[in-house]
Amino acid sequence: MANSSSRHDVVIVGGGHNGLVAAAYLARAGYRVLLLERLPRLGGAAVSAPAFTGVDARLSRYSYLVSLLPRKVVRELGLRLELRRRRIASYTPAVRDGRPTGLLVDAADAGRTRESFRALTGTDREWEAWRGFYAMTGNVAERVFPTLTEPLPGRAELRRRVGDDAAWRALFERPLGETVEQAFADDLVRGVVLTDALIGTFTHAHDPSLRQNRCFLYHVIGNGTGDWDVPVGGMGAVTDALAEAARAAGAELRTGCEVTALATDGTGEAEVTYRHRDGEAVAAARRVLVNAAPAVLARLLGEDPGPAPEGAQLKVNMVLRRLPRLRDPAVDPREAFAGTFHIAEGYRQLESAYTEAAAGRIPSAPPSEIYCHSLTDPSILGPEAVRQGWQTLTLFGLHLPARLFADPAAKERALAASLARLDAVLAEPLADCLAVDADGRPCVEAKTPLDLEREMGLPGGHIFHRDLAFPFTEDGTGQPRDAAARWGVATAHPDVLLCGAGAVRGGGVSGIPGHNAARAVLEDLRG
Secondary structure: OOOOOEEEEEEEEOOEHHHHHHHHHHHHOOOOEEEEOOOOOOEOOOOEEEOOOOOOEEEEOOOOOEOOOOHHHHHHOOOOOOEEEOOEEEEEEEEEOOEEEEEEEEOOOHHHHHHHHHHHHOOOHHHHHHHHHHHHHHHHHHHHHHHHHOOOOEHHHHHHHHOOHHHHHHHHHOOHHHHHHHHOOOHHHHHHHHHHHOOOOOOOOOOOOOHHHHHHHHHHOHHHOOOOEEEOOOHHHHHHHHHHHHHHHOOEEEOOOEEEEEEEOOOOOEEEEEEEOOEEEEEEEEEEEEOOOHHHHHHHOOOOOOOOOOOEEEEEEEEEOOOOOEOOOOOOHHHHOOOEEEEOOOHHHHHHHHHHHHOOOOOOOOOEEEEOHHHHOHHHEOHHHHHOOOEEEEEEEEEEEHHHHOOOOHHHHHHHHHHHHHHOOEOOOHHHOEOEOOOOOEOEEEEOHHHHHHHHOOHHHOOOOOOOOOOOEOOOOOOOOOHHHHOOOEOOOOOEEEOOOOOOOOOOOOOHHHHHHHHHHHHHHHO
C-alpha cells in the first residue's frame, strides 16, 4: 500500500446523517475519527437550503420528514432537535355521487375520522377495518422497532418477538395486496393504505418478491408508532445537530473531499484515497465505514457493482403565495395540506400507473403525496414571507422510475402531469397561487432519479441505495461470529463496513445504520 498522509482509528466515507451518527458515537468512545464528504456541505440528502433566487425559504430539498430516527439516538447523542407532530395524518380528495368529497384522517380525533369514513363510504365498515389494521401494525411496530438498534435477529426470533402469527403472515410472508384486499373493500381506502408500500419503490401490490411489504414495514414502525414528524428548521436541523454532536466529541469532519479509491488487504488496515482542493491524500484506518450505496463502495474497491439499482420518484419543491382552495368546500386547505395529501392514489389508480410506467410511459395520472411543511413549522420561511401568508409545498411522486427520464423532455412531462392531477382537485389553478423568484419564474423545482444520481451520487437515484431488506437474517445460516454481520453492516471485507441506507435496516432518515456500524466497530475493536 502507498504511504499514508494521516492515520486514524476510523475513516468514514460520506457526511450524510448516518455517517455523522457513526462519527459522533465513535468519537465519544475515544476513537480518532475522520469523516470525508465530497460536497462542500454536510448532510447528504438531509439538508435545508434556499431553492429559489430572492425567495427567503429554506426548503428540505431532498428528504423531508422523520419517523425512523430512534429517540435513544437523540438522547444518547444529546441532540438539540425538535420534531413536531402533525395533527392531520392525511387527506385524500375524491368524487362520490358526482360531488367532491374526501377522506380526512385526524390523528387527534378518532370521532372526526370515523365521521369522515362514514361520509365517504356510507357505513362504519371501512373505519372499523382501518382501526383493526393499524392496531395490528402498531403492535408489530412496538415489537420490531426496538430490534433495529440491537444485533440482527434471525427470522424465527423476530417472529417470536412479534408474537402474532396472523400479523407476521400479513406483513412478512404474503404479498401486501392480499392483506389490503382482505381487510378493505373501498378502492380509495385500499389505495391510501398501499401508498406506504410504494415510496421510492417501483413495485405493485402483489409482487411475489415482497418489495412492497419491506417498504411498507419501514413506513409504519418508526419509534413504535409509525408517526411521521416535521423537523423544526427543516431537515438541515437534523444534520446540523448531528454535526455539532460529532465535532463536540472530537471527530474531524472535512467537506470538499472526494474519495476516489479504497484499498484493504483484510488484515485490519485499510486506506482511503481522496481528492481535496490542495491535491490528493491518503488516510489509513483500522476500520472504514462507508455511508454510500453498496454500488459506490464496489466501484471504490475496483469491484463489479452488479446491476444498477433504480429509483422511482419525482420530488417537487414549491413556494406558494397562499394555499389553493379545494373543490371540497367542507375541508380547510390548512388542514388538508398539513398532513399527507394523496393525489391519484386509489388502489386501481396505483395499479394503472404502475402498468403504464412498467411499459415505459409516464403515467397519465401520476400518483403523488403532498404536504406543507410551513403549516407545522413556519420557521423555514423568512419573516416577510410569514407576514404575507406564504407557504411551502412538497410533492413526492410515485411510479416514476429512472428509466422514464432518459429523454430530457420527460421531466417536464412528468411534472406537468403531476401538477395537472393536483389541479383536478382544486377550485383554482395552482399556478395562480405560486410565488415567483427574483427573475419572475414560478417557484417550482423538480428532481428526478437522474437528478439525484448526479447531485447526490445515488446510483439510479435510489433513495434507499438499493431495495430494502427485512430486518432479520434467514434461519439456518447460524449466528454470525463477526460483529459487522451481527449488526447488519458487513461487507466482503472485514475492515470495511456499511453505515448508510444500503445496510440491513437502512433507508429513511433514521441514523440506525450509523448507530449499528458504530456498535459493530466498538464491539470489534474492544474485543
